[in-house]
Amino acid sequence: xxxxxxxVQSHTxxxxxxxxQEAITLADFDNDGTNELCIGNVAGDLAVFKENNxxxxxxNLGMITCLGIGDIKNKGDxxxxxxxGEGLCYIFDxxxxxxxxxxxSSQNTGKTILSHSHKQRFPLNIKQxxxxxxxxxxxxxxxxxxDTIVRIYSWDDDAEEKLKHQDKEMYNFERQIDAxxxxxxxxxxxxxxxxIPSEGIRILKAAxxxxxxxxxxxxxxxxxxxxxxxxxxxxxxxxxxxxxxxxVCFATLDGLLKxxxxxxxxxxxxxxxxxxxxxKTDIDHDDTDEVIACSWDGLTFFVDHNKNCVKxxxxxxxxxxxxxxxxxxxxxxxNKPALVYVTFSGDVVIFYDVQLTSLGxxxxxxxxxxxxxxxxxxxxxxxxxxxxxxRSLLKDCQV
Numbered sequence: 001x002x003x004x005x006x007x008v009q010s011h012t013x014x015x016x017x018x019x020x021q022e023a024i025t026l027a028d029f030d031n032d033g034t035n036e037l038c039i040g041n042v043a044g045d046l047a048v049f050k051e052n053n054x055x056x057x058x059x060n061l062g063m064i065t066c067l068g069i070g071d072i073k074n075k076g077d078x079x080x081x082x083x084x085g086e087g088l089c090y091i092f093d094x095x096x097x098x099x100x101x102x103x104x105s106s107q108n109t110g111k112t113i114l115s116h117s118h119k120q121r122f123p124l125n126i127k128q129x130x131x132x133x134x135x136x137x138x139x140x141x142x143x144x145x146x147d148t149i150v151r152i153y154s155w156d157d158d159a160e161e162k163l164k165h166q167d168k169e170m171y172n173f174e175r176q177i178d179a180x181x182x183x184x185x186x187x188x189x190x191x192x193x194x195x196i197p198s199e200g201i202r203i204l205k206a207a208x209x210x211x212x213x214x215x216x217x218x219x220x221x222x223x224x225x226x227x228x229x230x231x232x233x234x235x236x237x238x239x240x241x242x243x244x245x246x247x248v249c250f251a252t253l254d255g256l257l258k259x260x261x262x263x264x265x266x267x268x269x270x271x272x273x274x275x276x277x278x279x280k281t282d283i284d285h286d287d288t289d290e291v292i293a294c295s296w297d298g299l300t301f302f303v304d305h306n307k308n309c310v311k312x313x314x315x316x317x318x319x320x321x322x323x324x325x326x327x328x329x330x331x332x333x334x335n336k337p338a339l340v341y342v343t344f345s346g347d348v349v350i351f352y353d354v355q356l357t358s359l360g361x362x363x364x365x366x367x368x369x370x371x372x373x374x375x376x377x378x379x380x381x382x383x384x385x386x387x388x389x390x391r392s393l394l395k396d397c398q399v
Contacts, residue, residue, distance in 0.1 A: 070131030
């Protein structure tokens with residue numbers, strides 16, 4: 001039996017048009033230490049929301065298929081990377097001085113119209129991007145997937161096409177790629193996990209050579225047996241397992257979650273609904289990440305590394321078009337856990353300051369042990385002492 005939770009604090013934006021699941025993210029666009037909500041649609045409209053306001057936007061970009069925010073130029077500041085189905089890559093940088101001097105504002109919405117700092121021709125049909133240092137050279141790369149191909153680009157200030165792609169950094173698989181994610185090992189190196197139907201998982205890992213050429217390495221290929229196509233994957237899930245190594249989680253179309261630590265399967269969890277979006281964030285403030293899985297009807301599951309699970313039902317009259325979660329700052333606060341649902345009616349509903357104290361069920365004896373450990377961490381409380389605390393708790397609850 002999965003426990004149900006509810007969240008109350010929410011705010012609704014309006015953003016019309018169809019969009020892809022990979023065209024929404026929570027990240028720090030303006031480099032002020034708090035996150036914004038960035039979203040793009042197939043009509044070429046881009047919007048950046050800060051707190052409860054639409055602050056920045058752009059139009060006529062093309063069919064936006066994916067976007068991401070990170071230090072792609074490796075200069076210490078984040079940029080917004082937007083890729084379209086027509087094969088165009090835009091990079092937007094935030095600069096208050098440039099905004100005041102060289103951009104126009106919409107009188108109707110008060111938003112600032114962004115101008116791209118870089119535009120470049122890319123292959124068609126790119127459906128996902130990740131910004132990370134997968135070549136392990138101390139600088140971020142841009143990883144993209146299109147059909148059966150994984151490509152890796154790096155920023156080069158001296159080149160005409162700033163995002164430089166080399167033939168050796170292209171990997172062609174025999175089947176369509178479902179999804180990719182990046183995970184970091186304890187030595188600090190990052191690998192790309194590639195999910196391929198009927199073949200399981202393949203891993204691209206940078207070889208320790210001077211040229212940083214990639215090799216294919218697939219220790220999970222024989223161990224991951226998935227009964228349904230992978231709908232999403234998420235890596236760098238922080239945990240307390242295995243000396244702090246990050247974990248990887250996969251979601252399948254039939255509603256199965258699989259959590260891996262290295263090449264070891266930690267657990268497998270069947271859920272009630274097909275899962276289309278998988279994200280991670282620390283929702284209970286224990287310095288580890290919980291995996292958040294969302295279905296088309298708004299049913300959302302929160303799972304920790306011990307397989308404890310709770311669920312939340314987002315009530316909407318229409319199905320969910322897109323979902324993301326992470327950290328967001330609302331009403332002048334710091335970053336706090338947030339859930340974002342985009343409906344087919346054009347509503348963008350953000351639940352902010354989402355708090356869960358624990359995903360597991362705690363007994364009165366657990367509370368008693370916790371209280372006594374705080375009072376005296378060196379002595380194990382006796383059974384008589386715990387019973388006294390439990391009676392006190394029951395009295396306070398008027399049970």
